[in-house]
Amino acid sequence: MAMFLDMKEEYDNWINRFYRGIFNKPYMSEEYKRWLIIKNSYLPSSLFQYTSVKYSYYLLMKDLMFINQFNKLNDPFEANFLHDFDLYQKKGMQLEVDESYKERYRVACFSQDNDNAPMWAFYGDNHEGICIEYDFHRNNLFRDFCYPVQYVKRTDNTNLAELLLDGKDPLNASALELFVKKSHNWSYEKEWRLVFDDEHDYEGIDFIMKNDKMYVEFLKPKAVYMGLKISPEDEDYILDLCNSRNIEVYKMYEDSSQYNLMAKKV
Numbered sequence: 001m002a003m004f005l006d007m008k009e010e011y012d013n014w015i016n017r018f019y020r021g022i023f024n025k026p027y028m029s030e031e032y033k034r035w036l037i038i039k040n041s042y043l044p045s046s047l048f049q050y051t052s053v054k055y056s057y058y059l060l061m062k063d064l065m066f067i068n069q070f071n072k073l074n075d076p077f078e079a080n081f082l083h084d085f086d087l088y089q090k091k092g093m094q095l096e097v098d099e100s101y102k103e104r105y106r107v108a109c110f111s112q113d114n115d116n117a118p119m120w121a122f123y124g125d126n127h128e129g130i131c132i133e134y135d136f137h138r139n140n141l142f143r144d145f146c147y148p149v150q151y152v153k154r155t156d157n158t159n160l161a162e163l164l165l166d167g168k169d170p171l172n173a174s175a176l177e178l179f180v181k182k183s184h185n186w187s188y189e190k191e192w193r194l195v196f197d198d199e200h201d202y203e204g205i206d207f208i209m210k211n212d213k214m215y216v217e218f219l220k221p222k223a224v225y226m227g228l229k230i231s232p233e234d235e236d237y238i239l240d241l242c243n244s245r246n247i248e249v250y251k252m253y254e255d256s257s258q259y260n261l262m263a264k265k266v
Contacts (some may be wrong), residue, residue, distance in 0.1 A: 015148050023177050036144050045137045047110035047192055050123035053234045060241045065218035071102035079178045102199045112190040113223050115261040127227040136221045141204055146194050147180050151187040221249040225263055
């Protein structure tokens with residue numbers, strides 16, 4: 001247990017150091033890029049996305065990744081300005097924030113783990129879905145735009161609010177702070193996320209609209225993990241898709257002795 005806590009503390013510490021270094025730096029300035037190099041050295045070679053079988057065709061056959069708007073995520077505090085209301089009341093100031101920026105910024109979410117039972121329950125269709133493994137070291141195109149989520153017990157975006165009140169646009173270099181912080185209650189997700197701005201051009205990265213949804217042309221999956229309660233029909237469907245593209249397939253099983261999930265190659 002002590003070793004686990006030490007590893008967690010070390011992990012949290014580098015994330016805190018990274019964001020202290022990069023917040024409020026001019027976007028893609030030399031100092032900003034230096035912190036990206038540090039962050040990329042910690043980026044796991046594999047990240048995982050849990051999803052339902054009904055979304056698998058685009059992901060497995062077309063290498064498309066759905067990128068959602070922040071105003072449509074399941075956490076009501078996503079990308080909110082969190083600030084000290086008393087501070088502004090004492091200054092006799094009223095803070096009104098136009099949250100249309102939540103439509104402009106988009107995100108794709110990943111986890112460091114493929115055996116996280118709550119993630120399978122919430123995002124993997126109650127263990128009837130799949131978890132897709134992506135090798136971010138196979139292609140460096142997305143590494144600079146993939147960030148670890150910083151889990152905090154409280155936060156305050158007072159600096160951003162001050163910029164907004166001064167008539168300045170905080171959604172440039174400072175914007176990252178809004179999109180990478182979440183309550184510590186979500187820390188079990190061990191999340192990394194791709195963050196994109198609809199108004200920014202990303203060299204070498206292509207975006208397409210399908211059925212009124214935005215996708216990014218993404219990486220070929222490295223492997224697929226089927227939930228332990230996947231139906232026989234869905235299992236055959238996933239196997240057919242993966243075999244057609246030489247993608248490794250695993251299935252999750254219970255390790256009841258330790259309340260764990262384990263993967264076995266199919």
